[in-house]
Amino acid sequence: MEILTLLKSNKTLRTATIVVLILLILATLPIYTPDYTIVLLSSILMYVVLTVSWVLFSGPTGYISLAPAAFIGVGIYSTAILGDSMPFPVVVLVSGIVTIFIALLVGALTLRLKGIYFTIFTFGLLELIRHLVLFLELHLTGTRGRFVIAQDFITVYFYMLIILAVLLLVTFLINRSKYGLALRSIGQNEEAASHIGVNVTTVKIATFVISAFFMGAAGAVMATRWTYIDPGIAFNMFFSFMPVMMALFGGMAHLYGPIIGSVVFTYLEEFLLTKLPELYMMLFGAIFIVAILYLPDGLLGVIQKGWAALMRKVRKDNLGGNHANS
Amino acid sequence: MRILEGENVCKYFGGLKAVSGVDFHVDHGEILGLIGPNGAGKTTLFNIISASLANETGNIHFDGKKITGKKAHHICRSGIARTFQAVKIFGAMTALENVQVALLFGCGTKISKKQASEQAMEWLEFVGLLKDSSTLAKDLTIANQKRLEVARALATNPKILMLDEVIAGLNATETTELMALVRKIRDKGITIIMIEHVMKAIMSICDRIIVLHHGEKIAEGTPEAIASNPTVIEIYLGK
Structure with missing residues (x-):
């Protein structure tokens, strides 16, 4: 009973409990669900990781980055090159760290730009890195692609789950800290933020780099599932647009918006791809356009509106009941 | 002097x-x-x-x-604060949060978020915005937005x-x-x-x-x- 009252009074604790419970359920899933579900869930988890780490930086600051595919690609290539020269956990970690260095470079180059210039420049960098890798591969190794040491799908699933758990924790801690406030102030008015003592460059680059680490790590894990990669697969611009679309689809006002968005979006993609392959992209595009036009706050907005209406109704019913009693 | x-x-x-x-x-x-x-x-x-x-x-x-x-952030921390000709408040943040950021980053001493929130309330009271502490800055009147900007500047000490x-x-x-x-x-x-x-x-x-x-x-x-x-x-x- 005491635990229940504590959970009722402390919102953070309540949210944390729910998240831990969900993660625990996800962790035990492989015991009683078919393999296909686990493979699908790995994809969903990957997109959740990409979207949440994208929102970590781009959500509060409003800097729309199209660099995710570059960071995922770097993670993928790190895994491909490292192969089985070290244990898999170390490979994932090293891939993340390599991504950090690339993100530092990209961040230092691009974060002085604002608005559309930043967006276009990050997209340009993605293309630049892709062609650079292709050029190096052709001239140094003489081949176009590489084989990646495969991991079984259960391993992929668990690594993705662990990355997601760490990412959620990091996002929660950043948002709650003073740096969360600073990031939002940068998004609202960067000049004013710098004039009240926020070191805007450092805060921006640090967050950009943290978000890139998770994208790189996710790429490193997914690489083992694809077994063969080349620059076109690894640095696929699709991975830059998906997090943006999923975040918009879910709504960015709260952390669970992007999560809901990426879960529903990935499932939808999988459903359309398997059930209606010839109409897949058309329907996908149509659904996205409808969502943008009619769900300005994303799925989150719909849920919040529904919840508020429900609460109003409950309160009204309660009031009616009280009157009857008195 | x-x-x-x-x-x-x-x-x-x-x-x-x-x-x-x-x-x-x-x-x-x-x-x-x-x-x-x-x-x-x-x-x-x-x-x-x-x-x-x-x-x-x-x-x-x-x-x-x-x-x-x-x-700019060094100038602020060293003790020169400013407001802007066209107000530059953090519109989607509450009045309290606006001042809190200034306290956490600009005042030169390390303080906790809780202390910052208490001191921010004091500054809001100083400029006469105490009752608007939880209002989003963009919803304040122009006069109050200017007051908020002053409070935010003052919070950097x-x-x-x-x-x-x-x-x-x-x-x-x-x-x-x-x-x-x-x-x-x-x-x-x-x-x-x-x-x-x-x-x-x-x-x-x-x-x-x-x-x-x-x-x-x-x-x-x-x-x-x-x-x-x-x-x-x-x-x-x-x-």
């Missing part, structure tokens, strides 16, 4: 002399007015002092230390506060109230530099006034001396 001193400060925008060879100083504890016609270079001078813009020549010293070439047209666009009552607030800030021992177009307000509140015209300093002195200065009268009223 001179708290802020600039010598031969120049800033060009292409061929335009925005600020050209201006020498100025600010005494500790005074209210210094900065006036001049539109495009005289007043805001540019503010931007140079607060490191929004880099000056081409000249040096600025604050508390005896050279501050030219420093970053400044020695000098630079106010850029803080009463522009306000009605008579709001103007009187804000002028009273400016005096209250000065009484806390904070030196104030203010840019203003409303002559009545600036003449009554300033200890000293500097007049800029076409980027050059053309007059400097007490409000009485400025009001009777023939060059100033010529610029404002024409021959």
